[in-house]
Amino acid sequence: MHLTIFSNIFRAKLVALLFLLCSPLVWAAQGNAENIQYPSMIMGLLGGLALFLYGMDKMSNALKSAAGSRLKTLLAKLTTNRVAGVLTGAGITATIQSSSVTTVLLIGFISAGLMSLAQATGVIMGANIGTTVTAQIVAFKITKAAYVMVAAGFLTQFIAKADQTKHYGNMLFGLGLIFLGMNVMSDAMSPLRDYQPFIDAMATMDNPLLAILLAALFTALVQSSSATTGIVIVLAGQGFISLESGIALAMGANIGTCVTALLAAIGKSREAKQTASIHVLFNIIGVMIWLPLISLLSDWSVALSPAYPQLTGVDRLGAELPRQIANANTLFNVLNTLVMLPFAGGFVWLAKKIVPRSKKPLSSEKPIITPKYLAKELLMTPDIAMDQAQLEIGRIGRRVCNMMNTLPPLTSKLASQPQRDAAIAALKQIDEIENQVDALHGHILFYLGRLRKEPLSHAQSQRQMALISMTDQLESIADLITNTLIPIMEKSLNADITISNKMRTTLDAMQEKVTHALLDCVNAIRRGDNKRAKQVLHAKRELNALLDKVLAHQAERLVEDDANRLQLFSIEMEWTESLKRVYTVTKRIAKLHLREKEA
Incomplete structure (x- = not known):
């Protein structure tokens, strides 16, 4: 009772x-x-x-x-x-x-x-x-x-x-x-x-x-x-x-x-x-x-x-x-x-x-982000409570997408000063967004945990676990961006390396493809769109083709007589592998969404 x-x-x-x-x-x-x-x-x-x-x-x-x-x-x-x-x-x-x-x-x-x-x-x-x-x-x-x-x-x-x-x-x-x-x-x-x-x-x-x-x-x-x-x-x-x-x-x-x-x-x-x-x-x-x-x-x-x-x-x-x-x-x-x-x-x-529109606070500090859809009054209606939790997960997803959109292309110390300044500013902005993701992640897990106290059917229990997993996976992508991609970018900004135009084109295409797949995945969750979720899975072939191009170009560059070729090789491969990991987690979320819809 x-x-x-x-x-x-x-x-x-x-x-x-x-x-x-x-x-x-x-x-x-x-x-x-x-x-x-x-x-x-x-x-x-x-x-x-x-x-x-x-x-x-x-x-x-x-x-x-x-x-x-x-x-x-x-x-x-x-x-x-x-x-x-x-x-x-x-x-x-x-x-x-x-x-x-x-x-x-x-x-x-x-x-x-x-x-x-x-x-x-x-x-x-x-x-x-x-x-x-x-x-x-x-x-x-x-x-x-x-x-x-x-x-x-x-x-x-x-x-x-x-x-x-x-x-x-x-x-x-x-x-x-x-x-x-x-x-x-x-x-x-x-x-x-x-x-x-x-x-x-x-x-x-x-x-x-x-x-x-x-x-x-x-x-x-x-x-x-x-x-x-x-x-x-x-x-x-x-x-x-x-x-x-x-x-x-x-x-x-x-x-x-x-x-x-x-x-x-x-x-x-x-x-x-x-x-x-x-x-x-x-x-x-x-x-x-x-x-x-x-x-x-x-x-x-x-x-x-x-x-x-x-x-x-x-x-x-x-x-x-x-x-x-x-x-x-x-x-x-x-x-x-x-x-x-x-x-x-x-x-x-x-x-x-x-209840008029409140005046904006004089303080320049941004207020701590709060949940928008997680109403405790709905916990006794599990299906509706989980729908609301899914909307809140969509808010996390939008912020993770913003982190990927804000992530600049791989930039080195030898790039122009405006490019380097823009990259540094973007990295700071990503850190701020990641704090919001962490806060919402905690709120959603707490809400879904409280929902577990209600009597759930087998289907509801399965959906609740899927939503928890989706929330965790999205937070994992945010962690990958801040703990892996950003450090690689910072290393690149301090390195005397030159990224070739051919490699830059391939890396930029790969980053854009991963970002687009993540956006499709988040929209699939927010709108219940199975078609977008399947598009995420179909992106694997194109990403593998881009990865093959990166590897082929790396093989060519390794034979060049350049003192920094090994450092360049390391940074480019770390960047590529990290983008690939972001896509792998994105694909996992898309599969969870499709499994939830089929249940």
Whole structure:
């Protein structure tokens, strides 16, 4: 069981206990409590809550694993069409039941320049609609099937061999735990139906502002608006709250869930903070619009929901209210989106005003490079986390390519002064880039190492190891440049040798070919382009032909009567062999990429 699950359940228990202390237990001293066993009631409530939240976590993780990288692919294909953004955001969030994961994905795409802030606004609005799916499922109250779901789900994931089938088993298992937790909570709270002090305490929920505040605080701590709405539906099923109170509590859950986005944006880029601020603005403005119209929402949800006139009193409330609250919650978020979608540009403008472009620091020192795509919130979605890690590996690759592009042709002491000065400046620049490569290399390995703590399928485990190997190989190329090619260049700059025009042409062609192969390899990783990866492998024949030319020319030069011919031979061969080693590692990375794609 993940540490995050323990953390969420603990927070939920703590908040539930505080809720009990601050409201229902206050009334314990106000009336006759002889018929209520508080210890067993509290244990039942907390135990049911733990089962409910763990079931949600289990179902959400299974959904994310089953959906895999298709979620990211779907987001990547978004156009500037806002309606398409809303539908995509709703679909993805309904699938993974985590608007925070959707928001983090958006931040990554915006930072990469693959999506505009205006585009992301539609997805954020759609994400709010997607989170209402759990409430709709819970409102059906198919609690009698809870044990069957738990048993069938456990059996499926226990005996299944295919990873996808195991994910579906976990989804069913988690859904069963959700309904089982609802059962336990309902049974624990049923004695309170006739307990007047509790009924009076719950009547305070008729104050919409208080209900919104309590739900927002609870959701902020539990970090799941779906969990809050589910618990509200459980209370409604017992007839403890009115429809208007349930709607207000659901509104508060929408505000509380913004805390997750704000936490995710701390220490991140300006775009990340702007995305989080759009999420907050959308939810708060939506609540402000509909708060005076709760009675209208109530009437609409009643009209859309089934009625049970054959029942009376609390039994009728328990049968009708859950569906009415779930429908009101969905209606609230859908109408919010319809009303505010035309003003998406205004949200973007306001977000940019709230989080403006920061002024450049006066210091001339360059800031330490930081990861751009490695969001810890995505670690529980391994496929997407590895996609993000691959984007970060692309950043390392671009810097290694810059090192090769910056590497000057082999230059000697006898070259012109401008050539020597340019070579020395280029070597210093390469050292600076290599420091960035080392920093990113450490961040990626740490991220992929943390990913190993999550339950990975065989295919995911193989991909994770391939990404680690790619990262290491790219860092090895950077080391080859700084620890081998640069020292050879420095030796050449201090040597009284003359490189012939014929040899220079061949060496320059070989260096250009290796650099181009490295660029193809990095682009293959960044774009998932198998064709470029195969081009890297096909470059071997041309490089071997160039190497043969070098060897032939060396054989000719060795017979010349030149005192420095052996030193020249040594430097040129070391340079050639080092370029060949760079290509060998590049080819290894290309093969890893092709193997990963074929898996």
